[in-house]
Amino acid sequence: MPHKGTSPRTPDLFEYTITVPTPLSQRSTPPPRQAGVASLSDAQLVQNLGQLMDELRHRLEAGRGSRPELEAAAKQASLSLKRLIPGSARRDRPPRSSKTSSVLQEGQRKAVRAALLAGVAPNQVAKHFGLSLATVRKVLDESA
Structure with a gap:
């Protein structure tokens, strides 16, 4: 979508934005694994992990006040x-169908309705909100 003038505005949810890639020197990279840890046997790794967990538990229980970095x-x-x-x-995730089978909350219904009124295609709205196309069409019918 073309911008009108140079005034700042809030971006649309479905608007395509251009991002400038960061130079390689500024990208965050995970810290390199230490050679000592990588060379441990499985048994030694398990033992060290157990010791680390025990020490963390001890420090959290013994610490007075807030320890946000440890928490x-x-x-x-x-x-x-x-x-x-x-x-x-x-096992941790709820079944995927539970989201679409539940009744839409009013806020989500309003957001779907606003996106449809803004001219976004129903299938794009369905993908964005993780809803079935039938649910989006039902919201569209209710607003008419």
Whole structure:
């Protein structure tokens, strides 16, 4: 969509924006793995992980006051470990059909209606909100 003049405006949800790639020197890269950790055997890795978890638990329990960096690290470690367990991702997520079968909340219904009135195709609205095309058409019929 062409911009009108040079005045700032809020971008549309469905508007295509051009992003400028960052130079290679500015991109964030994960820290390189230390040779010591990579060379550990599985048993040694498990032992070190256990010691790390024990120390983290000890510091969180013994610490007085807020320890946001330790709490964030514990939460991140928990999420990472959950992802490593085979099949756990499928058990944690609700079934995909539950979102579309539930009744739309009023805010979501208004957003769908606004997108449709703005001229966005129903199939694009359905993809964006994760709804079925029939649900989007039902919202369209209700607004008419």
